[in-house]
Amino acid sequence: xxxxSQDPRHKITKRGQNVTFRCDPISEHNRLYWYRQTLGQGPxxxxxxxxxxxxxxxxxxxxxxxxxxxxxxxxxxxxxxxEQGDSAMYLCASSLARTGRTDTQYFGPGxxxxxx
Amino acid sequence: xxxxxxxxxSLSVQEGRISILNCDYTNSMFDYFxxxxxxxxxxxxxxxxxxSIKDKNEDGRFTVFLNKSAKHLSLHIVPSxxxxxxxxxxxxxxxxxxGNMLTFGGGTRLMVKP
Numbered sequence: 001x002x003x004x005s006q007d008p009r010h011k012i013t014k015r016g017q018n019v020t021f022r023c024d025p026i027s028e029h030n031r032l033y034w035y036r037q038t039l040g041q042g043p044x045x046x047x048x049x050x051x052x053x054x055x056x057x058x059x060x061x062x063x064x065x066x067x068x069x070x071x072x073x074x075x076x077x078x079x080x081x082x083e084q085g086d087s088a089m090y091l092c093a094s095s096l097a098r099t100g101r102t103d104t105q106y107f108g109p110g111x112x113x114x115x116x
Numbered sequence: 117x118x119x120x121x122x123x124x125x126s127l128s129v130q131e132g133r134i135s136i137l138n139c140d141y142t143n144s145m146f147d148y149f150x151x152x153x154x155x156x157x158x159x160x161x162x163x164x165x166x167x168s169i170k171d172k173n174e175d176g177r178f179t180v181f182l183n184k185s186a187k188h189l190s191l192h193i194v195p196s197x198x199x200x201x202x203x204x205x206x207x208x209x210x211x212x213x214x215g216n217m218l219t220f221g222g223g224t225r226l227m228v229k230p
Binding site: 004006033035040041042043044045048056059091093104105106107108109110 | 120150152157158159160161162165205207216217218219220221222223
């Protein structure tokens with residue numbers, strides 16, 4: 001069973017450093033989402049792609065955050081000049097969008113970021 | 117402004133009894149609702165969903181009820197099992213499908229005691 005995978009699972013970095021996370025969706029899924037979850041809260045939507053097109057990015061938290069999905073398969077989320085407030089779990093989800101059908105998002109295990 | 121709220125941060129239930137988790141929303145444009153379960157150090161796992169054209173959806177031990185006039189949904193687990201102990205999130209989306217952003221509640225921690 002190849003579910004959504006994320007790498008790394010844990011990342012510790014120093015304030016001011018850049019970090020990049022990778023997400024590999026379920027293979028036939030055409031939509032890919034990024035969420036952030038902080039302690040005691042539900043996941044918060046950041047951005048999503050349909051194939052390689054980034055269809056919504058207004059919810060990215062600042063211009064330090066960017067995401068790519070260059071070939072419509074895996075995606076990367078980059079945070080530049082990390083701040084302590086960026087410490088959170090970063091979740092990726094994927095879904096198969098089909099005309100006239102609702103699609104369900106399936107989540108990966110997440111990448112836990114700690115900024116010192 | 118929290119558009120999806122889970123007002124009970126925790127719930128404790130005896131094994132074999134019913135667990136009822138509640139969720140309220142304020143955005144009348146939401147038309148698709150989902151429940152996810154989350155274990156520590158794992159991502160959320162999809163449980164069950166319901167479209168706004170229905171008021172009930174059932175899948176095994178899990179049933180979701182939707183009351184659109186009250187903007188309220190609930191998840192019933194019968195019978196509850198110790199393995200159900202986890203954090204449960206309700207989520208909602210607009211636009212007739214779940215293919216857009218999900219708005220999550222803050223979660224309810226369910227503890228099922230043997």
